[in-house]
Amino acid sequence: MSKRVVIAEDEAIIRLDLREMLEDEGYVVVAETGRGDEAVELARQHQPEVCIFDIQMPGRDGLDAAREVAGDRTSAVLILTAFSKRDLISEARDAGVLSYLVKPFQREELVSAIEVAWGRFTEMRELEDTVESLEEKLETRKAVERAKGLLMDDFQLSEQDAFEFIRSTAMANRAKMRDIAQQIVDGLLTP
Incomplete structure (x- = not known):
């Protein structure tokens, strides 16, 4: 292209x-x-x-x-x-x-400068996407850990059962685990 x-x-x-x-x-x-x-x-x-x-x-x-x-x-x-x-x-x-x-x-210098700029730009975009993805994963993990803690304390679930509740609820509702975890933290969802 x-x-x-x-x-x-x-x-x-x-x-x-x-x-x-x-x-x-x-x-x-x-x-x-x-x-x-x-x-x-x-x-x-x-x-x-x-x-x-x-x-x-x-x-x-x-x-x-x-x-x-x-x-x-x-x-x-x-x-x-x-x-x-x-x-x-x-x-x-x-x-x-x-x-x-x-x-x-010269023409060659122009083409080279454009390709250098484009290469650096795409590398920066990829890095930004990676950082964004890692930040999203970290926030999801934090939310899931908070929700697991609440489920373990309030409903005496094991850590594995608490995690499984969050995961299976997310799958059943076609939702993100982070969203389900937030509903648990907000008191909107219980086992």
């Missing part, structure tokens, strides 16, 4: 060159603008895989736009600039930029 791209570059000639290079490489340019404020709106509207932002643009600078788009966690962000100052690179990284390209650049 071709990656969809939003371009935000205030110099029309560079924007045109970018579009041509990207399309020649199989990317799909879904939107382009010369303004930073429009870049954020276009990114939200089109939900591309990659956004390429110039740093200096009218309306809003590229780092500010990048910070907002990166915060939405929907697109990988790559910054284009004519400057390669170390503090600018640090600021871009802190804004959530995943790749950095200094003008003028």
